[in-house]
Amino acid sequence: MKDxxxxxxxxxxxxxxxxxxKGAEEAAHxxxxxxxxIIQQAAAKLDLVTQEDYQRLLAIHQRSRQKMDQLAARVAQLEAQVLPSSPGLS
Incomplete structure (x- = not known):
């Protein structure tokens, strides 16, 4: 991150x-x-990630979200099959 x-x-x-x-004389100093x-020390204290890491983690999150939605739909489908045929479960 230095350069x-x-x-x-x-x-x-x-x-x-x-x-x-600053004045010209002070600016020379x-x-x-x-x-x-100073900026590097401040940046080192921040919790930063590279754009590549962010994009990779975003893709993982999106795939996980898609899988979770698929599983939720499958659970709903299975519940719909089981619950109407089981009067004591509702």
Missing amino acids: HPVLQAMIEEITQRLTAS LDPARIQQ
């Missing part, structure tokens, strides 16, 4: 904004490496 394009874009934007908000380190 991730989104992280690099964040670092550049933060550096630009800090530079714009901004250390992009330090800003990058």
